[in-house]
Amino acid sequence: MPHLTAAQVPLTCDVTVINEFGQPQRIAIPAERALTVYVDKRELVTLMTLGGHPEWLVLGYLRNQRLVTSLDDIESVTVDWDVGAAAVKTRHGIDEIEAKTASKVVTTGCGQGSMFGSLMAEVERLQLPVKATLRQSQLQNVVNTIRLQDSTYKSAGSVHGCGLFRGDELLLFVEDVGRHNAVDTIAGWMWLQDPAQMRGDDKVFYTTGRLTSEMVIKSAQMGIPVVVSRSGMTQMGLAVAQQVGLCAVGRATHRRMLCFSHPERLVFDAMPPVPRREVSESDMQPAVA
Amino acid sequence: MPHLTAAQVPLTCDVTVINEFGQPQRIAIPAERALTVYVDKRELVTLMTLGGHPEWLVLGYLRNQRLVTSLDDIESVTVDWDVGAAAVKTRHGIDEIEAKTASKVVTTGCGQGSMFGSLMAEVERLQLPVKATLRQSQLQNVVNTIRLQDSTYKSAGSVHGCGLFRGDELLLFVEDVGRHNAVDTIAGWMWLQDPAQMRGDDKVFYTTGRLTSEMVIKSAQMGIPVVVSRSGMTQMGLAVAQQVGLCAVGRATHRRMLCFSHPERLVFDAMPPVPRREVSESDMQPAVA
Numbered sequence: 152m153p154h155l156t157a158a159q160v161p162l163t164c165d166v167t168v169i170n171e172f173g174q175p176q177r178i179a180i181p182a183e184r185a186l187t188v189y190v191d192k193r194e195l196v197t198l199m200t201l202g203g204h205p206e207w208l209v210l211g212y213l214r215n216q217r218l219v220t221s222l223d224d225i226e227s228v229t230v231d232w233d234v235g236a237a238a239v240k241t242r243h244g245i246d247e248i249e250a251k252t253a254s255k256v257v258t259t260g261c262g263q264g265s266m267f268g269s270l271m272a273e274v275e276r277l278q279l280p281v282k283a284t285l286r287q288s289q290l291q292n293v294v295n296t297i298r299l300q301d302s303t304y305k306s307a308g309s310v311h312g313c314g315l316f317r318g319d320e321l322l323l324f325v326e327d328v329g330r331h332n333a334v335d336t337i338a339g340w341m342w343l344q345d346p347a348q349m350r351g352d353d354k355v356f357y358t359t360g361r362l363t364s365e366m367v368i369k370s371a372q373m374g375i376p377v378v379v380s381r382s383g384m385t386q387m388g389l390a391v392a393q394q395v396g397l398c399a400v401g402r403a404t405h406r407r408m409l410c411f412s413h414p415e416r417l418v419f420d421a422m423p424p425v426p427r428r429e430v431s432e433s434d435m436q437p438a439v440a
Numbered sequence: 441m442p443h444l445t446a447a448q449v450p451l452t453c454d455v456t457v458i459n460e461f462g463q464p465q466r467i468a469i470p471a472e473r474a475l476t477v478y479v480d481k482r483e484l485v486t487l488m489t490l491g492g493h494p495e496w497l498v499l500g501y502l503r504n505q506r507l508v509t510s511l512d513d514i515e516s517v518t519v520d521w522d523v524g525a526a527a528v529k530t531r532h533g534i535d536e537i538e539a540k541t542a543s544k545v546v547t548t549g550c551g552q553g554s555m556f557g558s559l560m561a562e563v564e565r566l567q568l569p570v571k572a573t574l575r576q577s578q579l580q581n582v583v584n585t586i587r588l589q590d591s592t593y594k595s596a597g598s599v600h601g602c603g604l605f606r607g608d609e610l611l612l613f614v615e616d617v618g619r620h621n622a623v624d625t626i627a628g629w630m631w632l633q634d635p636a637q638m639r640g641d642d643k644v645f646y647t648t649g650r651l652t653s654e655m656v657i658k659s660a661q662m663g664i665p666v667v668v669s670r671s672g673m674t675q676m677g678l679a680v681a682q683q684v685g686l687c688a689v690g691r692a693t694h695r696r697m698l699c700f701s702h703p704e705r706l707v708f709d710a711m712p713p714v715p716r717r718e719v720s721e722s723d724m725q726p727a728v729a
Contacts, residue, residue, distance in 0.1 A: 164675050168690075169699040171576070173708040178698065183653060183674035199653060199676070287460070309650045309672035328652060328674050361598045363617060364472055364488060383598035385472035385617050386453050387488070407460050409467065414458040422461050 152343070153222065155206040158230035160184070162201055162326075163307040179307040183328045184232070188212065190239045190248065201303065201310060201327045204336050205230040208327075209237045211339030215369055217273070218245055222342050274368060279396040280352035283376040285318070288421040289355075292319035293379055294403050297357055300324050304359075313337055314357040330360035334369050341373065351375045362388040362399050362411070371395045377416060379403050384411045441632070442511065444495040447519035449473070451490055451615075452596040468596040472617045473521070477501065479528045479537065490592065490599060490616045493625050494519040497616075498526045500628030504658055506562070507534055511631050563657055568685040569641035572665040574607070577710035578644075581608035582668055583692050586646055589613050593648075602626055603646040619649035623658050630662065640664045651677045651688050651700070660684045666705060668692050673700045 163179040170176045187197045188209055195218075200208060206228045213219040219241070226240040293316050303310050303326045311330035315323045315337050323340055327333040337356075341349045351374025358366060358380050364387040370378040371391070377398045384392075384401045389411050392399040398416035402409045406423050452468040459465045476486045477498055484507075489497060495517045502508040508530070515529040582605050592599050592615045600619035604612045604626050612629055616622040626645075630638045640663025647655060651673040657680060659667040667681075668689045678700050681688040687705035691698045695712050 166675075166678060166700070169703040169706075171695060171697045172711050173703075176698070180672060180678065180700075181674050183676035185676070307672070309652075309674055328650075361617075363598075383469060383596070385470050385598055386455075387472035387474070389455060389469065401457075409460075409465070410458040411455070411469075414462075417458075419462040 153210075153225040154227040154229075155210075156228065156230050158202075158205055158232050160202040160232050162203055162303050181303055181307045181310045181328055185235050186230070186237055187235055188237045188239060190218075191241055191244055192238075193248070195239075195248075198332060199329060200332050202232070203303075203326060204340070205232075205237060207325075207339035207343070208332055208336045209239060209339065210342055211335035211337065212332075213239065214338050214342055215335050215372060218248065274371070274391055274395060277371045277395045279371060279374065279376040281396065283352040284416045284418055285355060285377045285398070286418045286420045289319035290379065290400065290403065290408065290417070291405065291421060293321075293355055293357055294381070294405060294408075296321050297324075297359075298405070302326055312357075312359045315341070316355040316357065317353050318355070330358060331365065331369070334358065334366065338369070338373055355379060358382075361385065362392070362401055364388050364391050367391045367395075367397060367399065371397055379408075442499075442514040443516040443518075444499075445517065445519050447491075447494055447521050449491040449521050451492055451592050470592055470596045470599045470617055474524050475519070475526055476524055477526045477528060479507075480530055480533055481527075482537070484528075484537075487621060488618060489621050491521070492592075492615065493629070494521075494526060496614075496628035496632070497621055497625045498528060498628065499631055500624035500626065501621075502528070503627050503631055504624050504661060507537065563660070563680055563684060566660045566684045568660060568663065568665040570685065572641040573705045573707055574644060574666045574687070575707045575709045578608035579668065579689065579692065579697065579706070580694065580710060582610075582644055582646055583670070583694060583697075585610050586613075586648075587694070591615055601646075601648045604630070605644040605646065606642050607644070619647060620654065620658070623647065623655065627658070627662055644668060647671075650674065651681070651690055653677045653680050656680045656684075656686060656688065660686055668697075 162182055164182060165177055165179050167175050167177055182202055183199055184202045185197050186200050186205055188195045209228050219225060224241055226242050229238045297314055302312060304312055310326045310328055311333055312326045313333040314321055323337055325333045325336045354375045355377045356370045356375045361382040362380050362384040367388045368391060379400045381403050384399060392412040396413060398413040399411040400408050401411055410417055451471055453471060454466055454468050456464050456466055471491055472488055473491045474486050475489050475494055477484045498517050508514060513530055515531050518527045586603055591601060593601055599615045599617055600622055601615045602622040603610055612626055614622045614625045643664045644666045645659045645664045646668045648670055650671040651669050653676040656677045666687045670692050673688060673690045681701040685702060687702040688700040689697050690700055699706055
């Protein structure tokens with residue numbers, strides 16, 4: 152198990168803004184910090200992050216970028232916020248780190264994310280557990296648990312949240328200014344747990360962000376067969392989900408949801424009681440961005 | 441002026457989803473396409489995009505990444521959706537392209553955006569026109585114009601929009617699955633216009649996305665002194681805005697808004713008529729993510 156620091160830093164700060172009446176008003180806004188990752192003293196990347204769990208973020212980043220394949224390869228992650236640096240010490244170095252970080256995919260996330268290497272090629276090999284299912288009642292509990300969660304979003308807005316669930320039991324909730332940072336942080340945390348507990352087939356991944364190709368790929372890489380979002384889905388996200396066997400649920404609110412792919416993984420045990428009116432124009436409108 | 445193709449491609453597709461009643465439902469979702477950019481036959485980057493204006497996107501990407509400093513250096517941009525490629529032909533090559541694309545900043549946008557080189561160093565040198573102002577009534581018109589705009593967001597959701605305004609006159613509205621792609625597309629389009637018309641000081645930049653550091657930097661690089669968002673702002677976005685002289689307005693709706701920085705650029709000519717109640721807990725809640 153690698154040695155990790157537990158660097159702490161405030162997640163929000165209070166600022167004075169001028170409102171529409173020309174009057175000053177105090178509000179909280181989320182932090183956004185530059186964290187430069189060094190692997191064996193070589194600069195790898197600078198992540199802009201809220202700063203809640205920098206060590207897990209760095210681990211998850213290395214894992215999801217496929218730069219490190221086993222946790223045993225990492226001796227330590229040392230985060231020092233005074234200099235905005237995360238120093239990763241490996242046991243044997245990273246093979247072909249130059250080649251692995253050479254090609255760039257600037258993804259859509261919401262920004263231009265960056266995936267090193269040929270993640271899309273890996274998609275070809277991914278196949279999620281066939282039998283995993285989720286009950287609609289559990290899905291409703293997942294959405295409700297997120298809704299009730301105390302969060303930086305509630306106090307300061309402008310962050311994305313992700314939740315890892317076992318069935319409808321929340322295991323970890325992470326927020327970050329970047330939604331890919333949030334999912335990387337979850338991947339890092341999962342790596343640190345007992346592998347027997349962290350098999351993917353009983354897990355559900357919740358994200359406030361849209362289900363783009365990169366988000367779907369990251370969920371599938373964690374071996375999680377069901378992903379839930381309150382947002383919608385893109386065409387390439389859908390294509391990847393269909394291919395790897397991922398059940399993607401979007402527009403999920405307390406009662407409503409749209410299952411974009413592999414609906415056979417959902418058990419409809421809690422359909423709303425009132426039959427729905429005819430599908431109208433307004434059903435085509437998104438609930439959230 | 442470079443030769444550009446005008447590659448067209450559908451921006452949405454209709455898919456069948458399963459709703460909360462277990463019934464099939466047809467909805468539209470936005471496209472998301474991989475566009476690999478080659479500069480003088482050398483692979484540079486793959487952008488995941490909606491595909492509305494790929495040639496402007498590529499121009500703006502090269503401009504905002506500071507890989508090309510003058511439009512005269514570009515002979516042509518040829519987009520071929522059949523192979524998902526944008527071929528850029530330069531007149532004299534790009535100096536030090538290896539060095540310029542070597543260091544990575546994975547930003548938060550909403551995802552992990554990527555900025556090559558040391559954009560932050562450039563921020564030190566940016567200073568926006570001192571005298572530029574915007575009237576609150578114009579600000580309200582900007583928000584209203586965006587609200588009434590016909591859009592992929594309205595039909596399919598899951599995209600970000602950006603608008604370039606002269607005062608409150610909309611010059612260009614762009615949507616993309618990635619908000620950084622949307623702003624890059626605007627930067628590319630601006631490059632192609634008469635430079636005398638494209639000075640920044642009378643412009644306003646609107647984005648549906650949050651005002652993170654990268655978004656603020658890109659606005660400032662375009663020389664635009666006022667940026668408006670319906671979303672909020674991060675701490676580093678605010679720090680950069682304060683430094684470069686950018687008036688950042690967030691949480692902008694028909695009547696409401698919060699000015700995060702440089703309120704001296706706003707002329708309060710249209711304050712809402714009803715004095716506001718005491719600031720309560722709920723004012724701290726964000727309107728949108």
